[in-house]
Amino acid sequence: MDTEALRWFQLVCDGMTVTEVAHVHQVSQPAVSRSLARLEAEVGTPLLQKAGRLLRPTYAGAVFKRHVDALIHRLDDGLAALTELTDPRTGTVAVAFQLSLGTFLVPGMIESFREEYPRVRFRLEQSHDALGSSMVAGGRIDLEFTSRRPRNPAVRWERLFAQPLFLAVPRRHRLARRREVSLADAAEEDFVMLRPSWELRTLSEQLCADAGFEPRVAFEVDDLPVVHGFVAAGLGVAIVPATEGEPQPVGAAAALVRLTDAGAFRDIGVAWSRERRLLPSAELFRRHVLALKGGRMPTATA
Known part of the structure; x- marks a missing residue:
């Protein structure tokens, strides 16, 4: 009709x-x-x-x-x-990100993008780096900020920067006042770690193996803020990612000591679908993100 x-x-x-x-x-x-x-x-x-x-x-x-x-x-x-x-100036971009990236990277990226496109809106969802398929594969999410390299050939992942790893220790721990430390110095410690399905857990175990020991895992938890909380309570030490300028978890009482071990970092990247064309506003945001890769990542202003 x-x-x-x-x-x-x-x-x-x-x-x-x-x-x-x-x-x-x-x-x-x-x-x-x-x-x-x-x-x-x-x-x-x-x-x-x-x-x-x-x-x-x-x-x-x-x-x-x-x-x-x-x-x-x-x-x-x-x-x-x-x-x-x-319309790139008024569209909505669906973004997923790991909780640990939602305190500095994602707000900074959105803030710098909206300086030029203030009317673009964002729909946000939380993901994590547990092993599994990328959230962009299903089509609901345009871009995903993640340390996980997707195994799905329909998903493209582009590295943005390397995020250093630190040893988180209780404030009164013997290593708390050190600026740098090797993992070998913590070989006899109890460790708080994420569950085995997490990619950061695999990386942590490999770093410990390279340092010549198998970590004694006292607690397995489900997310990084919980890791920080258990370390702050004196229940062990942990290998955690952190970035200069990144706010520490609310109420955290753990000290972060930079790890000197080779490979003590995790790559942070952005993923999107190879099979689905992004709408103009999402494509503009993707280009904005990739234009900043390799440099200092924007952080949200107070």
Whole structure:
């Protein structure tokens, strides 16, 4: 059914003449009349009747008009939403990120991007680096900030920077006042670690093996803020990522000592789908992120 004919039907029912409709829409009067006639033929009953110079809706036309109004309003809302999505200045970008990157990297990236595109909105979801598929593979997420290199060939991952690893120790620990430390110095300590499904756990165990020992895992937990909390409580030490300028977890009482071991860092990158074309606003944000890679990552201002 021709939506243009439906719009003209609305206008005629609301009191405009066919001549006025033709003038407003810059078409010929016969073109409007033919479209209205085709609409009646499709519906299978007269919708309009002459009343002097005007066409007025029949009873069937009045009933049909209520449904046409609802349909056209929904259509216009949909077109407006689509315009918002496809206009880079007003679209919405769906971003996922690990909790540990949500304290400095993601807010800084969004803040610097919105200096140029203040009307772009963001839909945020939390992810983590537990082994598994990237969130962008399902199509709900445009970009994902993650340390996990996706195994799915349909997902592209681009490295942004290397985030150093630290040894987190209780404030009164014997290593707490050191600026740097080797993992070998903590070989006899109890460790607080993430569960085996996490990529950071695999990296931590490999670093300990390279330092010549197998870590004694006293506690396994589900996220980095919990790791910090257990270390602060004096329940062990932990290998954690941190970045200069990154705020420490609220209430943290653990000290962070830089690890000198080779390979004591994790790569942070951004992932997106190879198979799904990003909408313009998301593509602009992707380019903004990649333009900053290799340099100092932006952090949110206070």
